[in-house]
Structures are given as C-alpha cells and as structure tokens.
Amino acid sequence: MLATVIHAPRDIRVEEVPDPVLSTGADAIVRVVAACVCGSDLWPYRGVTPTDEPHRIGHEFVGIVEAVGADVREVARGDFVIAPFYVCDGTCANCQNGVSTSCLNGGWWGSEVHDVGFADGGQGERVRVPLADGTLAVVPGPVADAEIPGLLTLSDVMGTGHHAAISAGVSAGDSVAVVGDGAVGLCAIIAAKRLGATTIIAMSRHPERQALAERFGATHIVAERGKEGIDRVRELTGGIGADRVLECVGTKESMDQALRSARPGGMVGYVGVPNGGPELPVRQMFGRNVGVNGGVAPVRGYIAELLPDVRSGAIEPGLVFDLELPLAEAAEAYAAMDERRAIKVLLRP
Amino acid sequence: MLATVIHAPRDIRVEEVPDPVLSTGADAIVRVVAACVCGSDLWPYRGVTPTDEPHRIGHEFVGIVEAVGADVREVARGDFVIAPFYVCDGTCANCQNGVSTSCLNGGWWGSEVHDVGFADGGQGERVRVPLADGTLAVVPGPVADAEIPGLLTLSDVMGTGHHAAISAGVSAGDSVAVVGDGAVGLCAIIAAKRLGATTIIAMSRHPERQALAERFGATHIVAERGKEGIDRVRELTGGIGADRVLECVGTKESMDQALRSARPGGMVGYVGVPNGGPELPVRQMFGRNVGVNGGVAPVRGYIAELLPDVRSGAIEPGLVFDLELPLAEAAEAYAAMDERRAIKVLLRP
Numbered sequence: 112m113l114a115t116v117i118h119a120p121r122d123i124r125v126e127e128v129p130d131p132v133l134s135t136g137a138d139a140i141v142r143v144v145a146a147c148v149c150g151s152d153l154w155p156y157r158g159v160t161p162t163d164e165p166h167r168i169g170h171e172f173v174g175i176v177e178a179v180g181a182d183v184r185e186v187a188r189g190d191f192v193i194a195p196f197y198v199c200d201g202t203c204a205n206c207q208n209g210v211s212t213s214c215l216n217g218g219w220w221g222s223e224v225h226d227v228g229f230a231d232g233g234q235g236e237r238v239r240v241p242l243a244d245g246t247l248a249v250v251p252g253p254v255a256d257a258e259i260p261g262l263l264t265l266s267d268v269m270g271t272g273h274h275a276a277i278s279a280g281v282s283a284g285d286s287v288a289v290v291g292d293g294a295v296g297l298c299a300i301i302a303a304k305r306l307g308a309t310t311i312i313a314m315s316r317h318p319e320r321q322a323l324a325e326r327f328g329a330t331h332i333v334a335e336r337g338k339e340g341i342d343r344v345r346e347l348t349g350g351i352g353a354d355r356v357l358e359c360v361g362t363k364e365s366m367d368q369a370l371r372s373a374r375p376g377g378m379v380g381y382v383g384v385p386n387g388g389p390e391l392p393v394r395q396m397f398g399r400n401v402g403v404n405g406g407v408a409p410v411r412g413y414i415a416e417l418l419p420d421v422r423s424g425a426i427e428p429g430l431v432f433d434l435e436l437p438l439a440e441a442a443e444a445y446a447a448m449d450e451r452r453a454i455k456v457l458l459r460p
Numbered sequence: 461m462l463a464t465v466i467h468a469p470r471d472i473r474v475e476e477v478p479d480p481v482l483s484t485g486a487d488a489i490v491r492v493v494a495a496c497v498c499g500s501d502l503w504p505y506r507g508v509t510p511t512d513e514p515h516r517i518g519h520e521f522v523g524i525v526e527a528v529g530a531d532v533r534e535v536a537r538g539d540f541v542i543a544p545f546y547v548c549d550g551t552c553a554n555c556q557n558g559v560s561t562s563c564l565n566g567g568w569w570g571s572e573v574h575d576v577g578f579a580d581g582g583q584g585e586r587v588r589v590p591l592a593d594g595t596l597a598v599v600p601g602p603v604a605d606a607e608i609p610g611l612l613t614l615s616d617v618m619g620t621g622h623h624a625a626i627s628a629g630v631s632a633g634d635s636v637a638v639v640g641d642g643a644v645g646l647c648a649i650i651a652a653k654r655l656g657a658t659t660i661i662a663m664s665r666h667p668e669r670q671a672l673a674e675r676f677g678a679t680h681i682v683a684e685r686g687k688e689g690i691d692r693v694r695e696l697t698g699g700i701g702a703d704r705v706l707e708c709v710g711t712k713e714s715m716d717q718a719l720r721s722a723r724p725g726g727m728v729g730y731v732g733v734p735n736g737g738p739e740l741p742v743r744q745m746f747g748r749n750v751g752v753n754g755g756v757a758p759v760r761g762y763i764a765e766l767l768p769d770v771r772s773g774a775i776e777p778g779l780v781f782d783l784e785l786p787l788a789e790a791a792e793a794y795a796a797m798d799e800r801r802a803i804k805v806l807l808r809p
C-alpha cells in the first residue's frame with residue numbers, strides 16, 4: 112500500500128510500504144478515507160525538529176474499520192471512525208481525568224507505543240490502530256462525503272481549538288482574543304463563540320483568513336501585532352485587555368502577545384506546540400494575575416461533545432480545508448501549507 | 461509617633477515620624493492595633509531587593525479608625541478595620557473583576573499611590589489610608605483581643621493562601637499538595653480543607669510547622685524535597701500526582717517542585733512572590749497539561765467570605781503567629797523571621 116514518508120527536511124515521498132496487520136487483540140485496521148497535514152508536521156518539514164531517518168508521518172485521519180482484533184468491543188468492521196492525533200486506552204487514570212494525551216499506555220502515531228508496538232503514520236492508505244477501543248471514536252449511521260472535512264477536524268484542530276477555549280475558561284459573555292489565524296486559531300474562534308463569548312477578537316493579517324474568522328464568529332479583526340496589537344485589543348475591551356486569550360501558534364512572540372493582551376486576572380489558554388521552548392515570564396504573570404493553562408489537547412475526549420454540532424452544521428470547522436489533494440501529492444500539500452498558500456490541506460488516498 | 465523604617469539590609473529601626481493627617485477627602489486615619497512582618501518584607505531585609513534610601517515599611521495591619529475625610533462613606537470613626545496589603549478603590553474595572561491588586565487607582569503601602577500621595581508603611585502607630593472606602597474592610601461589632609491575630613491574617617496570609625487554592629481551582633474531593641510551610645503555606649492548607657480537598661499533602665521539614673499543618677487539615681506530611689518529594693506525592697495520589705498544587709514560596713526550586721508534583725491536567729496555584737524571576741518551563745507544562753495560575757493575591761475581595769469563618773473559629777489562621785512583640789522591638793521581629801525562629805511575628809504598637 113501507499114503511505115507518506117519523510118526522508119529529510121522538504122523531502123516528503125509517497126511510497127510503497129507493507130500492508131498493516133493486526134498484531135494485538137486490541138488493534139483495528141482502518142482504511143483511511145481522508146487524512147491531513149498538521150501545522151506541527153511542518154516542524155520536521157522545515158528542519159526545525161530533526162529527521163534522523165526516514166519515517167512514516169501524519170497523525171490526523173478518518174476512515175472505515177476493515178478488521179478488529181479479538182479483544183475489541185467498541186469498534187466493529189464497517190464503522191466510520193475518527194482517530195485523534197494520538198493513541199490512548201481510555202481507561203487509565205489520566206484518561207479518566209480527561210487528559211488522554213497523557214494516557215499511561217498510549218503514544219503517538221509514527222512512533223513506538225509502549226507495549227503495543229510501532230504505530231503507523233496517519234497519511235497512508237491504511238493504518239493499524241493500537242488500543243482501538245480507547246483511540247477510535249465511531250461516527251454513527253451513514254456518513255455523507257460532504258461531512259468528511261468537518262469530521263476530520265475532530266481528529267485535531269477543532270478539538271485543539273476547543274481545548275484552548277476550555278483551558279482559558281471561556282464562558283458566556285466573555286471577551287476573547289485569539290492569537291493565530293491557522294486552522295487551530297480559526298477553530299478556537301468557533302469554540303469561543305460556541306461557549307458563549309460575546310466579543311471575539313481575531314488577530315490576523317490575511318484577508319482570506321480574516322473572512323473565515325468573521326464567518327466563524329469573530330466580532331473584531333486586529334491586524335496589528337506587538338504593542339500596537341495589544342493596544343487595539345485593549346481599546347476593544349474597555350481599556351484593560353481580554354478576559355481570555357487563546358494562544359494558537361507556539362512561538363515566544365505569540366505567547367508574549369497573548370500574555371499582554373489578557374486583562375489582569377485573565378487566563379491564556381494555549382495549544383500551540385511551544386517549539387524552541389520559550390519560557391514564560393513569571394513575574395509579569397504574577398503581577399497581573401494572568402494564568403496560563405493548556406497543552407497538548409486531549410481531543411479524543413471532546414469528540415462526543417463536538418460531533419453533534421459538526422454533523423448538524425451548527426459549527427463548520429471543515430471550512431478550514433481550503434485545498435484537497437490526492438495522497439500521491441502529499442509533497443505539494445506540505446509545500447502549500449509551508450508557504451501559507453493553504454490554511455489546511457485534506458489528502459484523499 | 462513611632463513607625464518602623466528600613467535603612468539598609470538588616471537595619472530596621474523604630475523611629476519618630478510625623479503624625480499622619482487627612483490629605484484627601486477619601487482618606488482615613490487608622491490607629492494601628494496590630495501589625496506584622498511579611499515574608500516579602502524579608503527581601504529588602506536580606507538585601508535581595510535594594511533599599512536605596514530609608515523608608516517606612518510594613519503592609520499588614522488592623523486598627524481603629526480615628527478620623528475620615530469628607531467623602532468617606534463606608535468607614536466611620538471608631539470602626540475596627542482590616543487593611544489589605546495594598547490600597548484600592550473597589551470601583552474600577554479591575555476591582556470589579558476581583559483583581560483589586562491591579563486597581564487602576566491603587567498602589568502599595570510605603571510608596572506613592574497615583575493621585576493620592578505617599579501611603580505610609582503599616583508597621584507604625586498610625587497610618588493614613590488613602591481610598592479608605594475601597595481599601596478598608598470593617599469588622600462589625602465589638603472585637604475581642606483574642607480575635608486580633610485571626611483578623612490580622614485577613615490582611616494578607618489567609619487571603620493569600622486562599623488565593624492559591626482558588627487559583628488552582630481546588631474543589632470538593634481534590635488531592636492537594638502544598639509547597640511551603642511558611643504562614644502562607646499553612647493558610648493554604650486551611651483554604652484547601654475549607655474548599656473540600658480530601659487529600660492534603662503538606663511539604664515541610666520542620667516539626668512545629670508539621671504539627672500546625674496537621675492541625676489545619678493536612679492529611680499527609682512529606683519531608684522530602686526534589687525528586688524524592690515528588691515521588692512521595694505521587695505515591696499518595698495513585699501514582700500520577702496531585703490534582704492541585706499550591707506554590708507558596710516563590711523560588712525556582714519550589715516552582716519546579718510544584719509543577720512536577722501536579723498530575724497531568726492539574727493546576728498549580730501560586731502566590732509566592734517570584735523573587736529573582738524564575739521563568740516557567742513551558743514545554744514541560746505543555747506536554748502534561750499542567751497550568752499555572754495565581755499572582756499577587758487580591759485579598760481585599762476575600763475578606764467578606766473568610767471573615768465569618770475566622771470569627772466563628774471554624775478556621776484558625778491566627779495560630780500562624782507564634783511570636784508577639786511590642787512595635788519597639790520590630791528589629792527583633794525581622795531577625796526572628798529571617799532566622800526561621802518564628803513563623804510569623806505580630807507587632808503591637
């Protein structure tokens with residue numbers, strides 16, 4: 112079968128790899144219906160994180176279950192499933208606490224997962240899914256083709272934007288500023304509106320993304336950055352800053368923007384992978400009582416809550432996909448995202 | 461009148477200073493009944509923060525109102541009042557948001573406060589209180605002498621311990637670890653118990669403080685620090701760490717202890733002044749979804765909630781005062797706290 116393999120920075124190939132086989136009783140084999148490229152896939156693509164040897168890549172996909180191991184109970188052959196961007200058992204203490212990204216038995220696509228072996232990358236024709244009962248979320252009933260993009264966002268970006276909003280404690284009537292106009296930032300706007308925020312400020316300099324932000328619920332667009340951007344946010348929030356700020360980028364500059372855009376007593380919910388590891392300025396946070404909460408988003412646990420709104424069309428996160436390509440053109444998908452020609456690319460095997 | 465003046469590191473003097481006078485219509489003059497030394501007063505005492513010139517010091521006191529300006533409405537001559545460790549108007553947007561430490565018109569004892577002039581230090585016979593209606597909390601009815609220590613803790617340490625617990629989101633059934641066995645850490649134990657925590661782990665190596673921690677509600681004592689301390693906390697919390705950790709010290713080491721003692725998805729509430737400005741390790745926080753929330757505690761807003769429990773004896777924060785001295789011996793009070801001979805010293809003018 113075909114799957115995407117990263118060989119080196121900017122060297123993405125779609126290659127023949129062995130077909131997956133059930134290897135534990137808890138496995139499922141999923142035929143991928145759609146996968147996509149994540150902003151975090153661009154770190155190895157750009158060489159920011161090293162690629163020591165060629166390996167399978169991709170961690171967001173939806174598909175049809177083709178086979179299950181003898182111990183699988185919640186997932187059956189023929190089910191349409193959403194795979195979150197990680198593997199989890201759903202039963203350990205951390206999963207029960209809602210932090211399935213810290214599953215004691217789980218792990219990451221494209222790497223070794225504790226006792227259950229190497230988990231395939233997600234950008235391929237088929238994937239062996241370890242811990243299938245915990246990992247996969249079943250979408251009931253027939254799934255229309257038009258639903259695929261929206262469902263695929265529950266694999267990562269919609270759940271991640273929601274996690275930013277939940278971590279920041281967004282609730283009815285809040286003012287919310289969103290730093291970052293990538294797919295996650297745009298989904299964070301959806302999440303903020305869904306949770307009742309009434310002032311939603313999207314920080315974006317790109318006309319297409321500004322338009323999508325407004326469609327998703329942004330009430331104001333701030334194109335300025337740095338001190339000017341912070342001043343604009345304060346102007347829009349009674350002079351003091353936003354109640355909640357959603358940091359959806361992960362750079363030192365974006366976190367600084369977020370911290371300084373929050374009002375005293377406000378909270379920054381952050382989900383951008385802090386690549387390079389910017390440290391947080393604790394004295395600045397302390398003096399203004401600005402908290403920071405979030406992290407790698409436990410999206411598996413959010414699917415049950417978000418799925419009905421995606422299926423009903425109440426929210427439209429699938430619109431973040433502005434380019435669709437066949438799997439064979441994965442290299443072009445990476446290039447389009449790297450060059451910001453596309454917000455997010457959907458791949459069809 | 462007499463008041464405490466810091467001249468240089470380890471040079472604390474009680475000296476004659478001018479009597480305070482009403483200078484704005486919003487002022488009150490308070491005769492100090494009791495004041496105390498704060499852990500943060502030890503930073504200039506130890507020379508960690510500079511003392512460029514002699515100045516009044518102290519920011520926690522209770523007393524009797526002797527005079528009020530023409531515009532004061534909430535406070536009257538003869539009232540027994542608690543002064544929080546800062547000045548605030550109670551009406552600005554930040555005060556209304558519960559963050560009175562960020563009052564747009566407020567400031568700090570012993571320094572200039574916006575438009576209302578220099579605010580006296582609190583360790584003296586009398587204090588001019590600017591913005592009296594916002595700053596001072598009236599204790600109704602007659603106040604017994606035995607109540608003084610407990611009431612004085614509402615000026616800072618009890619409210620600050622409570623802020624750590626509130627910022628961490630402590631709620632019924634939680635496991636809570638408290639880092640720091642000073643007066644604030646001990647009050648944080650009271651706060652955690654009061655909010656319904658069922659497992660309360662006090663990290664302390666001092667027998668007297670361990671005993672007080674247990675009296676206040678600690679269910680476990682962990683004397684170990686560093687990795688051993690973290691391992692002990694995990695043993696006591698099902699192997700994963702505490703739901704909430706209250707950081708009540710403010711050093712890099714204590715914050716590290718706190719972050720690593722929290723379970724995935726847990727929250728660190730912090731109130732220790734981050735002296736020296738340790739930065740927070742954001743990648744470690746991100747990977748485990750451990751949030752950090754807190755800051756300089758808006759204790760003025762907590763007095764109404766905590767006062768009834770202090771007066772009824774339901775909580776006994778006044779026990780943190782294990783030494784009482786006349787104001788004239790303020791230098792000895794500082795030395796006793798600096799050398800950890802006393803947890804907290806009460807001064808009587």
